[in-house]
Amino acid sequence: MVVVSALVLMAPACSSGGGTVGGNSNPPDPNPPDPTALAGPFAFGVWLQDPVHQSGGRTTAELYREMGITHWMGLYEWPSEANRYPGYNLHAAQNLKDGGFMVYAGGDQSAIDWNAAHPEFADTFVGYLAGDEPDMTKQWVPAHHPDVFEATCELLRTNDPSRDVWANFGKGFAKIPWPGYQAFPGPTIQDDHDKFTNFLDLVSVDFYGLTDSYEMPDYVGVWTYGKAIDNTRYYVDANPMNPGLPVWGFVETGNPWSQTSGLYPVMPPELIAPTVWNLIVHGATGVIYFAHDFTAAGATGTYPIDHPEVGLAVRAANASVTAFGAVLAAPSEPGTTVTTDGGVGVVALTKRFQGATYVFAMGDGNETYKHGLGVHAVIALPGAGDTVEVLGESRSLVRTGGSFTDWFGPYQLHVYRLAGN
Numbered sequence: 001m002v003v004v005s006a007l008v009l010m011a012p013a014c015s016s017g018g019g020t021v022g023g024n025s026n027p028p029d030p031n032p033p034d035p036t037a038l039a040g041p042f043a044f045g046v047w048l049q050d051p052v053h054q055s056g057g058r059t060t061a062e063l064y065r066e067m068g069i070t071h072w073m074g075l076y077e078w079p080s081e082a083n084r085y086p087g088y089n090l091h092a093a094q095n096l097k098d099g100g101f102m103v104y105a106g107g108d109q110s111a112i113d114w115n116a117a118h119p120e121f122a123d124t125f126v127g128y129l130a131g132d133e134p135d136m137t138k139q140w141v142p143a144h145h146p147d148v149f150e151a152t153c154e155l156l157r158t159n160d161p162s163r164d165v166w167a168n169f170g171k172g173f174a175k176i177p178w179p180g181y182q183a184f185p186g187p188t189i190q191d192d193h194d195k196f197t198n199f200l201d202l203v204s205v206d207f208y209g210l211t212d213s214y215e216m217p218d219y220v221g222v223w224t225y226g227k228a229i230d231n232t233r234y235y236v237d238a239n240p241m242n243p244g245l246p247v248w249g250f251v252e253t254g255n256p257w258s259q260t261s262g263l264y265p266v267m268p269p270e271l272i273a274p275t276v277w278n279l280i281v282h283g284a285t286g287v288i289y290f291a292h293d294f295t296a297a298g299a300t301g302t303y304p305i306d307h308p309e310v311g312l313a314v315r316a317a318n319a320s321v322t323a324f325g326a327v328l329a330a331p332s333e334p335g336t337t338v339t340t341d342g343g344v345g346v347v348a349l350t351k352r353f354q355g356a357t358y359v360f361a362m363g364d365g366n367e368t369y370k371h372g373l374g375v376h377a378v379i380a381l382p383g384a385g386d387t388v389e390v391l392g393e394s395r396s397l398v399r400t401g402g403s404f405t406d407w408f409g410p411y412q413l414h415v416y417r418l419a420g421n
Contacts, residue, residue, distance in 0.1 A: 033417060037354065040325030043248065043286030044318050045071035045104075051095040052088070055305050061099040063305050068318030072096055073166075073204075073288050074129050075105040079114040089114070097124045104129050104166050104202075107152065112160045127164035127202065128156045134196060135172025138184055146185065146195035153199035164201035168250075168288075173235055174207035174228035175219075193235045198242050204288055205232040206250035210267055210275070213259035220263040221370030222275050222411050225249055226282030226347065233283055248286035249279035253310050254293030254303035263370065266293065269313035274362075274411040276317045280328065281349045281362045281413075287321075289314060324360070324415065327353045335382045342375030343368055346408055350381060357384040359416040363408035372410025378403050385420030 046069050051061035061072075081088050096103050097120075104127040105111065115125050130153045134144035142148060149167075156165045171178040173193065183189050197203060209215065209224030229249050237243045255266045264271075276287050293303040304311040321328070333350040336359060340346055348361040361379060365372045380403035388397040388404050392415065397404045399418065406414060 033354075033356065035323065038324050038327050039322055040327075040329055041070060042318070042321045042325045042328060043071055044069050044321075045073035045248070045286060045288040047250070047288050047290050047292075048074040048076055049291060049302065050076070051092050051099070051101075053302065055302065059095055060302060060305060061095040061101070063311070065099045065101070067304065067311055067315045068322065069289070070100075070102065071286070071288075072101045072103040072105070073168075074132075075103070078105040079111055090118075093118065093121050093124065097121055102126045104164070107131060107156065109155070109159065112156070115160065115163070122162075125163070127166050128160075130156060130165055130167040130200070132168045133170035133172075133206070134167070135181070135193070136170040138192070139182070146192045150195040150198055153196075157199045157201075165199060166202040166204065167196065167200055168204045168206060169196070169232065170206055173203075173205050173232045176231045176234065190235065190238055194239045194241065197236060197239050197245060200242065200245060202248065202286075203232060203236055203245045204248040204250065204286070205229065206288075206290065208250070208252045208256050208262075208290070210264050210271060211252055211255045211257060211260075211262040213257050213261040215262070218367040218370070221365045222271060222278050222372065223344075223365030223370070225251070225275050226278040226364065229279055229282040229284045246285045247283065248288055249284040250288050250290050251275050251279070252290045253314065254291075254300070254307070255295050256290055256292065258294045258296060260295055266295065267310075269310050272310075272313045273317035273320055274413070276321065277360075277362055277413050278347075278364070278411065280321065281347045281360050283332075283349070324358070327351050327358050328360075333357065333381075337380045338377050340375040340377045340408075342373050344373045344375060346375065346377040346379070348379060348381075355419070357381065357418040359418070360413065361406075361408070361416065362413045363411055365411065369410075374407070374409050376405060376407055378405050379416075381418075384418035387419060389417040389419075391415040391417055 046064050049060050053060045079089050103125045106128055107130050111128060131149060134149045138144040153165050172181045183192055205228050207224060207228035209220050229247055232247050236245045252267045279287055291303050292301050300306050304314050330351045330353045333352050336348045336350040338346045338348050344366055345364050346361050347364050348359050351358045363372055386399040388399050
């Protein structure tokens with residue numbers, strides 16, 4: 001069966017407010033979808049890990065694969081072996097190949113040369129990492145000056161067009177505006193962002209709204225992760241030379257900061273799935289886990305491995321997404337609108353798959369309600385049937401006049417299926 005119950009932070013069913021809210025107002029679909037037909041891969045990456053490092057006699061490559069990780073996002077100093085041992089590169093590459101990972105690593109000509117010399121790993125090393133957070137460090141890191149960074153990306157794409165070029169960005173993309181950002185060389189922030197993304201194939205953004213001790217108290221919570229995707233999407237799509245790039249989001253598993261004065265001292269395991277889904281309903285097509293923890297009490301580079309309860313939460317979150325992987329891979333359908341009766345919105349992602357319409361809808365948050373809020377939502381969409389199956393919840397609703405109503409607990413996700421046109 002399709003399971004979505006693990007995605008609920010606070011999700012009591014609510015039958016108040018009318019016959020179509022939360023109840024079995026229509027009999028279940030006599031021809032429900034085959035769950036195996038809905039499932040499929042989704043891009044789950046892990047940031048800057050060592051695939052040959054061992055824990056309990058097993059490599060990190062093995063352990064992350066069991067959590068559902070599919071992409072290895074960055075390899076430290078790759079392909080230099082200066083701080084490794086002779087033969088490390090081949091050892092690491094073989095581990096990654098054996099695990100079936102897709103790898104983005106290296107950001108200069110030496111990485112291009114290594115890939116050219118090792119065609120046996122062509123299906124493993126699929127892209128380059130041009131840089132990390134140049135938008136936050138461009139004033140004092142020469143390589144992150146927009147003109148220099150643009151040239152680096154162009155070199156990678158030109159000298160090896162067979163592989164993607166990826167870069168990760170920070171608060172300069174995640175916030176509109178970020179107070180710490182100055183256009184340089186400008187004259188506008190968008191001009192700089194265009195230079196950063198002109199020669200990219202993939203963009204990611206990290207914003208850690210649950211643990212960031214540097215953010216204002218009102219700009220924290222699960223909702224800030226989806227907001228980072230929205231803002232990055234705004235900047236990316238405004239680039240006339242290279243619009244429409246896929247955008248991935250980050251989720252921390254511990255605490256990326258040495259301080260513990262954020263909304264939570266470390267990422268609560270029970271919030272990993274809602275955070276992952278908040279990214280996805282806002283349009284992220286991939287998720288990258290930040291596995292380092294820098295708190296003084298237990299600094300580690302492999303937090304979800306060192307803390308089994310966190311690893312299990314990552315695995316459950318990934319499984320809840322891949323249960324709908326084939327649906328999520330379908331093109332998004334425009335036209336869905338949502339209104340609520342409370343102080344937060346409900347975000348909806350609509351897909352058309354195998355003759356049915358699927359709506360992934362999630363209660364959101366904001367500056368006032370950083371922990372979310374329970375609301376009734378009216379979801380309106382064109383071109384769908386009138387029986388609304390709520391997948392994984394053994395209930396159905398009725399679409400009347402083009403819309404239906406349901407109750408959302410704080411950061412609760414519902415997945416709806418509407419058969420027919």
